[in-house]
Amino acid sequence: xxxxxxxxxxxxxxxxxxxxxxxxxxxxxxxxxxxxxxxxxxxxxxxxxxxxxxxxxxxxxxxxxxxxxxxxxxxxxxxxxxxxxxxxxxxxxxxxxxxxxxxxxxxxxxxxxxxxxxxxxxxxxxxxxxxxxxxxxxxxxxxxxxxxxxxxxxxxxxxxxxxx
Amino acid sequence: xxxxxxxxxxxxxxxxxxxxxxxxxxxxxxxxxxxxxxxxxxxxxxxxxxxxxxxxxxxxxxxxxxxxxxxxxxxxxxxxxxxxxxxxxxxxxxxxxxxxxxxxxxxxxxxxxxxxxxxxxxxxxxxxxxxxxxxxxxxxxxxxxxxxxxxxxxxxxxxxxxxxxxxxxxxxxxxxxxxxxxxxxxxxxxxxxxxxxxxxxxxxxxxxxxxxxxxxxxxxxxxxxxxxxxxxxxxxxxxxxxxxxxxxxxxxxxxxxxxxxxxxxxxxxxxxxxxxxxxxxxxxxxxxxxxxxxxxxxxxxxxxxxxxxxxxxxxxxxxxxxxxxxxxxxxxxxxxxxxxxxxxxxxxxxxxxxxxxxxxxxxxxxxxxxxxxxxxxxxxxxxxxxxxxxxxxxxxxxxxxxxxxxxxxxxxxxxxxxxxx
Numbered sequence: 370x371x372x373x374x375x376x377x378x379x380x381x382x383x384x385x386x387x388x389x390x391x392x393x394x395x396x397x398x399x400x401x402x403x404x405x406x407x408x409x410x411x412x413x414x415x416x417x418x419x420x421x422x423x424x425x426x427x428x429x430x431x432x433x434x435x436x437x438x439x440x441x442x443x444x445x446x447x448x449x450x451x452x453x454x455x456x457x458x459x460x461x462x463x464x465x466x467x468x469x470x471x472x473x474x475x476x477x478x479x480x481x482x483x484x485x486x487x488x489x490x491x492x493x494x495x496x497x498x499x500x501x502x503x504x505x506x507x508x509x510x511x512x513x514x515x516x517x518x519x520x521x522x523x524x525x526x527x528x529x530x531x532x533x
Numbered sequence: 534x535x536x537x538x539x540x541x542x543x544x545x546x547x548x549x550x551x552x553x554x555x556x557x558x559x560x561x562x563x564x565x566x567x568x569x570x571x572x573x574x575x576x577x578x579x580x581x582x583x584x585x586x587x588x589x590x591x592x593x594x595x596x597x598x599x600x601x602x603x604x605x606x607x608x609x610x611x612x613x614x615x616x617x618x619x620x621x622x623x624x625x626x627x628x629x630x631x632x633x634x635x636x637x638x639x640x641x642x643x644x645x646x647x648x649x650x651x652x653x654x655x656x657x658x659x660x661x662x663x664x665x666x667x668x669x670x671x672x673x674x675x676x677x678x679x680x681x682x683x684x685x686x687x688x689x690x691x692x693x694x695x696x697x698x699x700x701x702x703x704x705x706x707x708x709x710x711x712x713x714x715x716x717x718x719x720x721x722x723x724x725x726x727x728x729x730x731x732x733x734x735x736x737x738x739x740x741x742x743x744x745x746x747x748x749x750x751x752x753x754x755x756x757x758x759x760x761x762x763x764x765x766x767x768x769x770x771x772x773x774x775x776x777x778x779x780x781x782x783x784x785x786x787x788x789x790x791x792x793x794x795x796x797x798x799x800x801x802x803x804x805x806x807x808x809x810x811x812x813x814x815x816x817x818x819x820x821x822x823x824x825x826x827x828x829x830x831x832x833x834x835x836x837x838x839x840x841x842x843x844x845x846x847x848x849x850x851x852x853x854x855x856x857x858x859x860x861x862x863x864x865x866x867x868x869x870x871x872x873x874x875x876x877x878x879x880x881x882x883x884x885x886x887x888x889x890x891x892x893x894x895x896x897x898x899x900x901x902x903x904x905x906x907x908x909x910x911x912x913x914x915x916x917x918x919x920x921x922x923x924x925x926x927x928x929x930x931x932x933x934x935x936x937x938x939x940x941x942x943x944x945x946x947x948x949x950x951x952x953x954x
Contacts, residue, residue, distance in 0.1 A: 382721055382810060386918040391897035395600060395607035397574045409920040429722035429755060433916060434897070435657040437574055437673035458726050458757055459657055463673035523675050524581045 370519065372449040372470060373488040373499075374421035376481050379410065381427035385460065388431065388439040402438050403445035418446050423487045425478050426453035431460025437467060444469040450489050452496060452507075454478045465514055468522035472496070474507035491515060535785025537693040538760050539728040542668040542782050546651040554692035554789075562592070563667075564645060565680040566654030568636055568893075569597045573614045574674035575655055579681055587622050588684030594626035594645060595619055596636040599893045601629075604900040634865025634891045637661035637749060637833035641741075642865055647771060648763045649780025653677065653686050658833050658915065660751045664744035665771065666763035666781065671752060691757045693728035694719075695790040698735030700799030705949040707843065708743030709835060709913065709933035712750040713804040715796065717814030725755035727791060730784060732762055735798045741770040742839040749834045750915050753811040803948045805911075806931035809919045817936060817948035825930075827910040828853070828941040829922075831862025831889075832896045835913035835934050838868045844938035845877045847952055848884040854944025859886040860895060860902045886941070898922045904929075911940040 387410040389402055396402065407414035424443065430453035431439060440463050443451065450470040464471045472489060477496045481487055485500035494509035510518070513531070520526040536544065536551060544552040546560040565587075567575055572595050587593045595615050600608035612629070619627035628639060637658050640646040646662035646669065653659065657671035672686065680686050696715065716723070729751045731744075739747075744761045751759030761767070763781045771779050803817040830836075830844050841863060853859050861881045863869040869891065872878050881888050895902030896914040904910055904923030909930065912922065917929035932940070935949040942952050 384916075384918045386897070386916070386921050390920055391570075391899055392903075394570045394897075394899075395605060395611060397577070397611075409925045429725065432721060432755065433657065433918060435571065435655055435659075435671040435673055437571070437655075437675060440673075455722065455725060457722070457755060459671050459673060459752075462676065466673060466675035523679065524578050527582055 370491045371488055372423065372491065374423045374449050375419065376423050376425050376483060376485045376487050377414070377418060378425040378481070378483040379427070382429045382432055383426050384433035385431060385436050385439040386433055389436065389442040394436060394438055397438060399441050399445040402442040406442040406446045415446065418448065420447040421449045422447060423489070424448045424451045425481050426451060427478060428454045430456050432457035435459045437463045440464040440467050440469040452478050452489070465517055466523040468518050468520065468525065470518050472507045474505050477505035477507065534789055535787035537728060537788045538730055538762065538782055538784040539668050539693060539758055540690055542649060542651055543688055543690055545782070552690045554690050556690045557687060558690060559685055559687050560651055562653060562680055562684050562686055563650040564592050564594060564652040565677060566594045566596070566636060566640065566652065566656065566659060567677050568599050568656055569601055569612050569615055570599045571655035571674045571677065573611045575677040575681065576614060576618045578675050578678035582678060582682055584682035587681045590623050591625045592684070593622070593624055593681050594640065595624060596628045596639060597630060597633050598635050598891065600899050601633065601892065602890065604894070632866065635833045635836055635893055638836055638864035641665060641745065642867065644771065644774035644776045647775045647777055647779050648767060649782055653680050657752045658749050660756065660758050661745055661749040661833060663748035663751065663758050663760035664741060665767055666761060668758055668760065670758045691726060691728045692791050693730045694724055695793045696729060696731045697733040697793060697795045698731060698798055699733055699795060700735055700797050701738035702798045702801065705935050706801050706803055707933045707935065708739065708746035710801050710804040711743070711796065711798065712747045713806050713811065713814050713931065714801055716750065716754050716811050717804065719754055721753060721810055721812045722755040724751065727756055729754065729756045729759040731760065736761060737764060738798065740839060741766055742837045745837065746834055750811070753915060803933060803936045805936060805946060806917055808917050808928040808930070811917060811931060820946045823909065823946045825857060825911050825940055825945060826908040827902060827904065828857060828859040828937050829895050829902055829910060829912040829914060830934050830937050831864060832893065832914040833864065834915045836862055836864030836868070838871050840913065840934040841872055841877055844934040845880045847935060847938035847942065847949055848886065849880045851884055851942050851952070853885040853941040857941050857944050859941045860889060861886045862889045862891060864891055866891065895922060911937050911946055913937050
């Protein structure tokens with residue numbers, strides 16, 4: 370599966386409090402969460418994100434709380450995949466479980482610029498910056514994790530009989 | 534090759550003789566925990582899975598602590614969802630206003646987290662119970678839902694960093710200063726995906742409260758879990774409260790560690806983490822002149838009786854500085870009651886503090902002490918991210934109860950020695 374979109378870039382240690390501030394955790398409605406996504410670090414995000422866009426992060430992306438509301442907000446805002454130098458472990462696990470595609474690739478996360486057109490081949494792990502023409506190779510997920518993500522998360526995968 | 538303490542607990546719960554770092558294992562769980570923020574999502578997923586009954590009504594624990602007593606209508610609905618689910622599932626461990634305390638203070642106090650247990654909780658600070666020699670870690674709501682339905686969770690077996698503790702803590706230095714100084718050294722991703730295992734002769738000198746605070750903030754270094762060996766301090770704490778017999782696991786002598794650090798407890802100073810990351814630490818001697826508007830003493834990190842006693846010692850007979858608002862939050866009803874009985878509440882109120890019922894409220898900018906732009910707070914909580922306690926232009930300084938109390942008196946960040954001349 371290929372994901373393609375424009376890059377929206379953030380820095381290191383993007384925490385779950387800026388992804389979705391706790392003051393909005395009185396709801397778990399994905400649309401409402403998405404309407405406040407990244408609000409405390411970039412007020413323009415919700416206005417400029419387009420369906421399929423690719424989020425770029427630095428080290429330790431998603432650090433902080435265990436709130437699944439964070440990957441839910443990112444996914445619902447239209448982001449097709451997050452590329453980061455590294456991910457915080459609970460965020461990493463939550464993303465797979467709710468079906469948000471993520472990939473670790475330090476060099477790509479470093480070099481891809483805001484606004485670049487980027488494509489990611491989920492099967493091979495090849496990331497291509499179509500604007501700069503450069504390619505990067507990341508470790509692809511094993512097929513069963515990819516199937517969970519494609520199914521839309523752990524629960525959907527269970528319902529479809531992909532995992533038991 | 535030998536196993537770390539964390540690996541031994543995982544192996545036991547996976548029914549295996551041994552495991553190694555990187556291995557994927559499916560483990561039996563002793564407890565699944567959720568709160569009023571994460572449980573509603575887990576309940577939704579539980580129903581979507583088609584699950585009908587939780588795996589064990591005594592092993593699923595829901596604690597209404599984040600936005601309870603309900604801060605608004607939406608929060609009330611979330612608690613109601615949890616309340617209805619708990620009634621329908623006949624959960625023995627549903628803690629609502631009246632019995633609820635901050636989850637990671639409540640579970641050890643009630644004997645619901647025990648040495649040797651394997652616990653997951655849909656709250657990142659679930660790693661707290663490592664203080665008792667349990668393997669506990671934070672997960673998201675979907676993992677919680679799967680855990681509630683099956684009593685199981687999969688884990689990637691972590692490697693570990695060893696922290697060899699020597700000496701003992703000087704006066705006015707506590708577990709909070711230990712963990713802040715470690716995070717200052719290794720960074721907020723210094724232990725990413727790994728266990729932080731504490732050991733050495735210095736462990737003996739640390740109270741159970743110090744250990745709980747240290748393990749509580751393992752997540753702030755990115756760790757999967759933090760863990761202490763079980764000793765006479767642990768067993769004395771668990772005596773008469775543990776809901777089942779503690780199990781003692783020990784790291785093998787030949788266990789392998791990615792890194793080993795030695796921490797001389799006697800060399801530590803009161804430590805403060807500056808905005809906007811817990812790794813931005815400074816010794817109290819290097820903080821400079823920083824005026825403050827608010828102080829919060831409480832949370833899952835520092836809301837135990839001993840924490841409040843430390844603060845009260847400094848506040849007794851003194852007034853907090855004009856212009857400072859100080860909020861004290863005993864973490865559980867029984868801690869609150871003891872504060873009343875022992876005269877701590879009187880000390881706090883006479884000094885100008887307010888004393889709140891248990892809640893996580895201010896720690897995550899929920900309610901009960903939200904900050905405006907430009908305001909600064911010294912807080913005994915665990916995170917000082919941008920906007921954590923309110924406006925994105927507010928600032929949070931993380932510190933121990935002793936430093937927070939001294940700062941309240943001085944109206945600026947100050948060490949206890951300055952007040953206790």
